[in-house]
Amino acid sequence: MLDWDVFFMQEALKLAKMAYEEDEVPVGALVVQDGKIIGKGYNQVEKLNDPTAHAEILAITAACNFLGSKYLDKCTLYVTLEPCMMCAGALREAQISKVVFAATDTSHKKSVSDLFEVKHGILADEASQLIKNFFKKKRL
Numbered sequence: 353m354l355d356w357d358v359f360f361m362q363e364a365l366k367l368a369k370m371a372y373e374e375d376e377v378p379v380g381a382l383v384v385q386d387g388k389i390i391g392k393g394y395n396q397v398e399k400l401n402d403p404t405a406h407a408e409i410l411a412i413t414a415a416c417n418f419l420g421s422k423y424l425d426k427c428t429l430y431v432t433l434e435p436c437m438m439c440a441g442a443l444r445e446a447q448i449s450k451v452v453f454a455a456t457d458t459s460h461k462k463s464v465s466d467l468f469e470v471k472h473g474i475l476a477d478e479a480s481q482l483i484k485n486f487f488k489k490k491r492l
Contacts, residue, residue: 360384360430361454361474367394368432368482378482381407381431383415391415408439412446423447432479433457454479
């Protein structure tokens with residue numbers, strides 16, 4: 353039987369790898385409604401010279417454009433790293449109902465779990481390793 357959380361997280365990891373290849377912090381995100389991907393994004397902060405161009409924000413924008421609505425209340429966000437507070441605020445404004453993330457961001461003082469129904473740990477090792485490899489390369 354197909355585990356949909358793993359399937360969607362694998363798709364988010366593909367996006368994170370695209371970010372990695374473009375020398376961006378490797379985070380990928382997608383928005384799912386009724387088992388269909390309706391929005392995708394990966395970090396493009398450097399490429400777009402925009403500090404708000406996080407994977408989650410870009411995925412939210414794509415999903416809202418797809419639906420023609422600013423509300424994503426029947427949607428789930430899959431993301432490879434726990435959302436930062438900026439992204440959590442955007443998720444709240446978009447009324448995302450559920451967040452599934454792979455790796456926990458230990459630099460957070462508050463957890464996204466305080467704001468949403470959360471499921472985490474799906475493919476966490478792969479997502480964490482990608483982030484570690486990225487910053488290891490940066491710090492050489």
